[in-house]
Amino acid sequence: MKTWDLIKTSNRNLFRNKLRTFLTVMAIFVGSFTLTMTNGLGDGMRDYVESQVKNIEGDRVIIVRKKVDRPVGGPRAGTPAEYKENNGEDGDADFDPNSVLMTEPQMETAAHDIAGVKSVTPRYNIKGEYIALDVGKKYQLDLGMLSEGINAKTEAGRPLSGDGQIIIPIGLARTMDAEIANLIGKTATVGYKLPDGKIKTVALEIVGVATKGFMTNYASFVSAGTAKQVHEDQRPKDLPDRFIAFTVQMNSNDAAAIENAKSKLAARGFEADTIADNDKRTYDAIGIFKTGMNLFAFVALLAASFGIINTLVIAVMERTKEIGLQKALGMGRGKIFAIFSLESVLIGFWGALLGSLGGIAVGLIANKVLIAVYASSFEGFSLFAFKPLSIALVMLLVCGIAFVAGVMPAIRASRLNPIDSLRYE
Amino acid sequence: MYSLRTASLRLTFMLETRDLSKTYHSDGVDYEALKNVDLSISRSDCLAIVGKSGSGKSTLMHLLACLDMPTNGGVYFDGRDVSLLTERAKNSLRNEKFGFVFQQFFLNGRDTVFENVVLPLRIRGASAAEIDTNVGNAINAVGLTDKKFKKAKDLSGGEKQRVCIARALVSDPEVIFADEPTGNLDSVTGAAVEETLFNLNREKGITLVVVTHDSDLASKCDRVIEMKDGRIVSDTARLEAK
Numbered sequence: 001m002k003t004w005d006l007i008k009t010s011n012r013n014l015f016r017n018k019l020r021t022f023l024t025v026m027a028i029f030v031g032s033f034t035l036t037m038t039n040g041l042g043d044g045m046r047d048y049v050e051s052q053v054k055n056i057e058g059d060r061v062i063i064v065r066k067k068v069d070r071p072v073g074g075p076r077a078g079t080p081a082e083y084k085e086n087n088g089e090d091g092d093a094d095f096d097p098n099s100v101l102m103t104e105p106q107m108e109t110a111a112h113d114i115a116g117v118k119s120v121t122p123r124y125n126i127k128g129e130y131i132a133l134d135v136g137k138k139y140q141l142d143l144g145m146l147s148e149g150i151n152a153k154t155e156a157g158r159p160l161s162g163d164g165q166i167i168i169p170i171g172l173a174r175t176m177d178a179e180i181a182n183l184i185g186k187t188a189t190v191g192y193k194l195p196d197g198k199i200k201t202v203a204l205e206i207v208g209v210a211t212k213g214f215m216t217n218y219a220s221f222v223s224a225g226t227a228k229q230v231h232e233d234q235r236p237k238d239l240p241d242r243f244i245a246f247t248v249q250m251n252s253n254d255a256a257a258i259e260n261a262k263s264k265l266a267a268r269g270f271e272a273d274t275i276a277d278n279d280k281r282t283y284d285a286i287g288i289f290k291t292g293m294n295l296f297a298f299v300a301l302l303a304a305s306f307g308i309i310n311t312l313v314i315a316v317m318e319r320t321k322e323i324g325l326q327k328a329l330g331m332g333r334g335k336i337f338a339i340f341s342l343e344s345v346l347i348g349f350w351g352a353l354l355g356s357l358g359g360i361a362v363g364l365i366a367n368k369v370l371i372a373v374y375a376s377s378f379e380g381f382s383l384f385a386f387k388p389l390s391i392a393l394v395m396l397l398v399c400g401i402a403f404v405a406g407v408m409p410a411i412r413a414s415r416l417n418p419i420d421s422l423r424y425e
Numbered sequence: 426m427y428s429l430r431t432a433s434l435r436l437t438f439m440l441e442t443r444d445l446s447k448t449y450h451s452d453g454v455d456y457e458a459l460k461n462v463d464l465s466i467s468r469s470d471c472l473a474i475v476g477k478s479g480s481g482k483s484t485l486m487h488l489l490a491c492l493d494m495p496t497n498g499g500v501y502f503d504g505r506d507v508s509l510l511t512e513r514a515k516n517s518l519r520n521e522k523f524g525f526v527f528q529q530f531f532l533n534g535r536d537t538v539f540e541n542v543v544l545p546l547r548i549r550g551a552s553a554a555e556i557d558t559n560v561g562n563a564i565n566a567v568g569l570t571d572k573k574f575k576k577a578k579d580l581s582g583g584e585k586q587r588v589c590i591a592r593a594l595v596s597d598p599e600v601i602f603a604d605e606p607t608g609n610l611d612s613v614t615g616a617a618v619e620e621t622l623f624n625l626n627r628e629k630g631i632t633l634v635v636v637t638h639d640s641d642l643a644s645k646c647d648r649v650i651e652m653k654d655g656r657i658v659s660d661t662a663r664l665e666a667k
């Protein structure tokens with residue numbers, strides 16, 4: 001029998017008992033529908049988070065902190081860390097084991113001899129007070145720094161290219177000028193507090209307006225050089241300068257060199273992560289959430305697969321004589337198996353198709369409703385995202401489950417003896 | 426595909442059984458349905474196998490038609506031991522060389538006459554052209570051309586059995602096995618169906634093996650094999666010309 005004939009035969013067989021087929025397809029529909037929704041929810045969350053973190057980029061930068069063995073959760077949570085005796089020198093290669101803070105020479109010592117390292121930049125601790133255009137209104141300023149090699153994507157203008165520049169968040173930009181492109185190249189006055197309480201101002205050129213994101217929604221950013229100046233002004237001069245983290249910029253984005261640098265830093269007692277590592281951790285968390293949700297849908301599919309088995313077992317009994325005739329007329333076991341397996345897969349296919357379409361329809365409606373309700377707090381957030389590949393995988397998985405469900409009845413059909421089958425009452 | 430080795434020098438019968446035995450086992454009891462049967466059937470024979478129920482006539486037909494495996498002895502088709510054939514080759518043999526007509530029609534009522542008749546060709550994977558010609562010819566041969574696209578369930582009993590004959594005929598078989606072909610029909614329609622079968626034997630030279638307990642039908646065949654308790658008790662040939 002030709003493949004096309006097999007498919008036609010199977011499909012025709014399915015529609016012999018329309019009600020039974022419909023009910024079995026509905027069970028699969030429910031499972032596929034749920035799977036489409038849970039998958040869409042996971043993808044929607046990932047898309048949103050991705051859109052929020054992707055606007056900070058830097059493919060050759062490693063962010064480094066001192067490693068602390070502080071139990072975060074579990075039964076040891078709250079256990080105090082033991083004080084470690086030390087000589088108190090806190091020298092270049094001899095860190096204070098009781099602190100996460102590092103001095104600039106310590107950072108240099110930790111990283112300068114690693115192959116491929118271009119520069120080491122401390123995370124300067126800075127705090128802004130306000131920002132204003134010429135004689136305009138003053139706005140509160142949340143000021144941060146971007147190390148060399150890290151950039152924020154911009155909605156208008158361009159990324160930071162040197163000192164004396166600032167990138168501002170889109171909300172602030174829109175308040176200052178409805179046409180945000182007009183701000184590019186203008187000079188902003190930035191005020192920050194000195195240790196004695198007085199405000200010092202600095203003029204910075206607005207070079208860009210940052211694209212939305214978790215980090216860039218509220219903060220303005222300056223280069224490391226500008227941040228260093230502010231930091232020098234702000235820090236108490238009677239203590240040695242220490243930092244909570246630093247970034248290592250590599251000469252290139254060569255993955256092997258970055259891995260090597262990370263492992264060297266780890267061996268020296270640091271936690272070293274690239275921006276991609278941090279993003280991946282977030283995606284993984286969403287992935288785990290998505291898998292957990294999908295498990296529920298999977299249980300529904302599993303229940304539905306018993307419906308398929310039941311339907312096919314009955315179909316084999318009903319069609320015993322027909323199978324007997326087909327075998328007498330020379331149809332081989334494989335073809336009989338194929339006809340019943342195809343029926344099973346077709347049930348899965350129709351269920352998956354309807355389930356996916358239903359899931360997408362409901363998801364798109366839900367997105368519309370939710371956007372109307374929550375637009376202000378989560379701009380750009382779609383609860384459900386439907387990707388062709390995800391949908392195709394769901395359909396393939398459902399067809400696969402249906403096939404497995406059909407194996408037992410199909411084998412039973414293929415093993416029937418023609419003489420007994422023709423006499424079957 | 427089943428192919429014949431025609432280079433055999435020895436004159437062979439089309440279908441032969443040698444020392445053919447079949448024993449069924451059920452609930453620990455052995456039941457000998459066939460006991461050492463030797464039978465030779467020539468091409469274009471018109472043969473009736475008669476006997477009471479339980480005489481072994483159906484078992485003999487199932488073994489001849491490769492629907493069952495003998496316990497002992499062998500069945501030879503054109504001189505070849507069919508027990509040596511693979512499952513696939515046996516399927517091809519039944520599909521291409523044999524036709525079947527059963528007492529029960531085994532038609533799919535919801536399908537058309539055409540769809541029922543085409544089944545053996547579909548199983549074989551025949552080309553569309555072959556299907557068109559052969560199905561048309563087969564339906565024509567049983568006189569149902571005008572009912573070609575009628576649903577099988579809307580036909581009379583005699584017509585249904587003629588659809589079955591067309592289905593047996595569609596693959597140009599060398600042998601047609603008919604198991605009680607008129608058992609479900611009244612005498613008038615039964616006679617018409619018999620006539621269709623005998624015509625095929627006379628005009629196309631198709632070997633006909635009829636299993637029946639109807640002595641009237643058997644007497645119209647050229648040769649009658651009578652079975653009793655798993656053995657052939659008589660083998661009578663009618664002498665007058667066909």
